[in-house]
Amino acid sequence: MKYTVEIIIDAENDLWGIYRYVARYDSIEKADRLLNNIEKTIATLETLPSRGHYLPELERIGVLEFREVFFKPYRIIYQVVKSVVYVHCILDGRRNLSDLLQDRLLR
Numbered sequence: 001m002k003y004t005v006e007i008i009i010d011a012e013n014d015l016w017g018i019y020r021y022v023a024r025y026d027s028i029e030k031a032d033r034l035l036n037n038i039e040k041t042i043a044t045l046e047t048l049p050s051r052g053h054y055l056p057e058l059e060r061i062g063v064l065e066f067r068e069v070f071f072k073p074y075r076i077i078y079q080v081v082k083s084v085v086y087v088h089c090i091l092d093g094r095r096n097l098s099d100l101l102q103d104r105l106l107r
Contacts (some may be wrong), residue, residue, distance in 0.1 A: 003080070005045050007087040011077075014090040018074065038090060041071040045078060045085045052078065057097060 007015070015038065023031035044051075052067035055077065068077045070093065077089040091097055 001047075001083065003046050003049055003083050003085045005042060005085045005087065007042065011087045011090050018090065018092075038071050038074060038076070041069060042076060042087055045069070045087075049078070049080045049085045052076075 015035065018038075019031045019035050022034055049067070052069040054064050055066055055068050058064075058066055066077055066079050066088070068075050070076070073093040075089070075091050075093045075097070076087060077091065078085050078087045080086075091100070
């Protein structure tokens, strides 16, 4: 079964924030490669959305509707609803994300 992948506005903003940061503090070429690789990782969710695992920060409080895949160190957080995969966040996994995840995903 093929799923439709939709990137919500918060995740789009995350992606462009990452791109701008890398372009500014490293290089545009690296930012382009990173953007391309994250987009490829997201595209894999069209056919394999169940390959991601539950978020430990949310699993601890019993929330199992969100999953994540990685393009290290970035965490791509999504939700599968019927045949649609909604990408909610693209976050730097080196940060402590417990509060951010709860605020952003459980509002």
